[in-house]
Amino acid sequence: MMLQDPPRSPYDWQFHFLGFPVRVAWGFWVVAALLGWDWSRALNRGAAAAEIGTPGAPLLLAIWILAVFVSILVHELGHAIVMRRYGMSPRIVLYHFGGLAISDFGAWNAARRTYTGPLQQIFISAAGPGLQLLLGGAVIAGAIALNVPVELMGFVLHQGAIGSSILPYAIVDALIFPSIFWALLNLLPVLPLDGGHITENVLALFRIGNASYLAQVVSLVVAALTGLWFLRGGNMFAGLMFLMMAASNWQQMQGGFPRY
Structure with a gap:
């Protein structure tokens, strides 16, 4: 199945955050890198052509991967916080298809259906993309306050000014895309x-x-x-x-x- 706890491997990163066990499967990093490959190269080329300071495509790719990690983790935290509110003990898994907030029944869906009714299910499901959108909104607000350009899917949300380095724009863009666009896709x-x-x-x-x-x-x-x-x-x-x-x-x- 698409949304299924992936097998454990010695390459997984495991830690606790806000009391939730978190496991990041190695495939998460691979897919995040593949998704950001063209973005990092294009941004680096554009900055170089415009004679704007750039740290290079490898560091820009690392920024993208970190931004995707933060955004997806925030999304799953939204689910997990509400699940805990309803008496569950969720854990978070980030993997090649994104992320899961799982209560230990083996399947993402089964735990939800065991403990909650439709209204609570709606709150649990909406909490993930909701918190992710709040993150995106906070990043946009911060970028506007600092006069950093903000774009999403070709739409200019704030003109701003790039300045001497592409780094501020890269950080904002890398955080906004998964936090806004992916969250909205997830709500389809x-x-x-x-x-x-x-x-x-x-x-x-x-x-x-x-x-x-x-x-x-x-x-x-x-x-x-x-x-x-x-x-x-x-x-x-x-x-x-x-x-x-x-x-x-x-x-x-x-x-x-x-x-x-």
């Missing part, structure tokens, strides 16, 4: 994303029959359309991810099990 009504679980539990809250099946239908349509949209835009990784989620929901609707 697609299972197994948080938005899909929110949709499923809103349907259950209003006692709409077969809420899980209806949520899977919505997930299938939205995931397929989103995947095709990404592929048309040249984003192969995101496109395939959403098409995999569409296929996963289709399989579950047929009574099978997703193989991803």
